[in-house]
Amino acid sequence: MERNTPFEEDVKTTIYVVEDDEWYREYLSYTLALDPSHTVKSFANGKSFMSHNGVQPDIITIDYGLPDTTGALLLQEIKKKYEHTEVIVISEQDKIDTALQLLKAGAYDYFVKSKDIRERLLNTVNHIKQGFRLKDRLVILEKEVGVKHDFRKNIIGNSTAMSGVYELIEKALGNNLSVTIYGETGTGKEEVAKAIHYNSIFKKGPFIAINMAAVPRELAESELFGHEKGAFTGAQAARVGKFEEANNGTIFLDEIGDMDLSLQVKLLRVLQEKTVTRVGGNQQLKVNNRVIVATHKNLKDEVEKGNFREDLYYRIFGLTINLPPLRNRGQDILLLAAHFITTFCKENNIPQKTLSEAAKQKLMSYPFPGNVRELKSLTELACVLSSGNEIQATDFHLHETSESMNFFNDTFTLDDYNRKIIMHYLEKNEENVTAVAQKLNIGKSTIYRMMKEWGEKQ
Numbered sequence: 001m002e003r004n005t006p007f008e009e010d011v012k013t014t015i016y017v018v019e020d021d022e023w024y025r026e027y028l029s030y031t032l033a034l035d036p037s038h039t040v041k042s043f044a045n046g047k048s049f050m051s052h053n054g055v056q057p058d059i060i061t062i063d064y065g066l067p068d069t070t071g072a073l074l075l076q077e078i079k080k081k082y083e084h085t086e087v088i089v090i091s092e093q094d095k096i097d098t099a100l101q102l103l104k105a106g107a108y109d110y111f112v113k114s115k116d117i118r119e120r121l122l123n124t125v126n127h128i129k130q131g132f133r134l135k136d137r138l139v140i141l142e143k144e145v146g147v148k149h150d151f152r153k154n155i156i157g158n159s160t161a162m163s164g165v166y167e168l169i170e171k172a173l174g175n176n177l178s179v180t181i182y183g184e185t186g187t188g189k190e191e192v193a194k195a196i197h198y199n200s201i202f203k204k205g206p207f208i209a210i211n212m213a214a215v216p217r218e219l220a221e222s223e224l225f226g227h228e229k230g231a232f233t234g235a236q237a238a239r240v241g242k243f244e245e246a247n248n249g250t251i252f253l254d255e256i257g258d259m260d261l262s263l264q265v266k267l268l269r270v271l272q273e274k275t276v277t278r279v280g281g282n283q284q285l286k287v288n289n290r291v292i293v294a295t296h297k298n299l300k301d302e303v304e305k306g307n308f309r310e311d312l313y314y315r316i317f318g319l320t321i322n323l324p325p326l327r328n329r330g331q332d333i334l335l336l337a338a339h340f341i342t343t344f345c346k347e348n349n350i351p352q353k354t355l356s357e358a359a360k361q362k363l364m365s366y367p368f369p370g371n372v373r374e375l376k377s378l379t380e381l382a383c384v385l386s387s388g389n390e391i392q393a394t395d396f397h398l399h400e401t402s403e404s405m406n407f408f409n410d411t412f413t414l415d416d417y418n419r420k421i422i423m424h425y426l427e428k429n430e431e432n433v434t435a436v437a438q439k440l441n442i443g444k445s446t447i448y449r450m451m452k453e454w455g456e457k458q
Contacts, residue, residue: 012038013058013129014038014055015032015061016043016049016060017041018042019090020044020045020067027115028090028121032121032125035122035125041054045066045067045069046062046069050077056082058086058129059086059088059125060086060088061090061121062075063090063091064089064090071102079106086128086131088110089110089111090111094112108124154191155188155195158331158332169199169321172321173196176290179196179291179292179319180294180316181193181295182294184371185371186326186373187323187325187372190209190294192321192323193207193294197249200290202290205247205248205250206249208249210253213258217263220259220260224242225270226238226241226276228281230280231279231280232280238278243287248288248289250289252293252294253293253294254295256295257299258297270287272315275287325371326368326375327367337355338355350383352389353390353391358393358423358426362393362396365419365420378398381397418450
């Protein structure tokens with residue numbers, strides 16, 4: 001049985017006192033009731049306490065020498081009935097072996113009965129309450145993490161391209177299979193890795209990420225596997241590596257395609273033997289990790305080029321998730337933009353902003369070479385630059401060279417190309433429809449009709 005409510009400051013602490021000595025029972029009850037946050041109830045023997053069917057107590061003090069039972073038996077019964085209740089045993093016996101037996105059996109503390117235990121009793125009760133608060137806070141944090149990494153809510157997108165990603169994430173949750181995530185820079189590879197970790201059987205363990213492209217070659221082995229004191233110049237103390245940090249959790253190796261070949265050999269050994277040896281050390285340390293890797297490179301091509309070991313490739317192959325570039329995700333662009341706008345406005349305590357139709361068209365016509373990461377930066381900047389509650393197309397500062405380089409796309413329809421062309425010239429001519437109509441040799445009404453249709457589809 002668990003406690004009914006989170007243990008906050010304004011929640012009453014229920015304490016039961018089980019004591020056959022009437023005077024001492026009253027003394028303990030009075031002492032505990034001095035704190036207005038305590039609800040205290042007392043019992044004269046073990047039988048009356050065990051037959052009581054009230055709310056689960058948070059704390060119980062029991063007399064070791066009750067007339068109808070022993071403190072050891074009563075403690076055992078309490079732990080069966082109230083798994084999360086803490087028990088303080090108060091006894092006339094000052095025996096170390098008895099105290100140790102009771103503590104091993106689950107008692108929180110053991111007191112020798114006296115008239116001056118008031119301070120110790122209240123201090124112990126406060127320590128128990130602090131422990132409850134920490135436990136409840138951990139429960140709350142676990143729930144918050146679960147909500148935070150509910151990937152169908154936090155990895156935003158309704159496109160067909162993303163539906164396949166969601167299905168593969170689901171398949172990765174109930175097992176310890178290695179996962180390889182492919183995707184261009186900025187597509188959200190680490191977010192997918194976190195979603196897998198925090199919704200999987202490894203979620204109670206740590207999530208440790210390391211970007212192999214950002215670690216100097218000479219430090220990479222130490223970063224991954226740790227080092228002993230004096231292993232190299234500057235190693236003034238022993239250091240735990242990322243694999244040890246991620247023990248019983250997930251290690252995320254981002255941009256694994258940039259890992260040095262000599263380090264790939266050592267990584268393969270760690271993955272096969274599930275042990276690490278720190279730099280400068282001889283001891284093999286057991287590790288248990290879920291391994292998720294990510295890269296923007298085609299690892300099969302890297303194997304053929306001799307840049308990536310074939311045996312390591314097949315060792316980490318596992319489940320493969322390909323993240324689509326943002327330019328192939330259609331209306332997800334606007335869903336993500338709206339999410340980034342709302343989040344930015346809340347975090348900066350500014351009025352909610354929305355996208356104008358022209359701004360939507362401009363975003364939908366842009367190829368986003370930096371993917372979701374670029375969209376987030378551009379959207380936040382547009383929130384700052386916009387003068388009103390509606391973000392205009394001119395508030396988005398896009399990279400023209402990138403747009404021209406990425407004009408052709410296998411997923412675009414003729415309607416997509418029409419939209420790109422018209423929005424390009426509208427921006428160039430400062431939204432002057434007449435000038436654009438003349439440039440493209442089409443009627444103004446055609447442009448207005450197309451823009452209306454595009455707006456209705458969003």
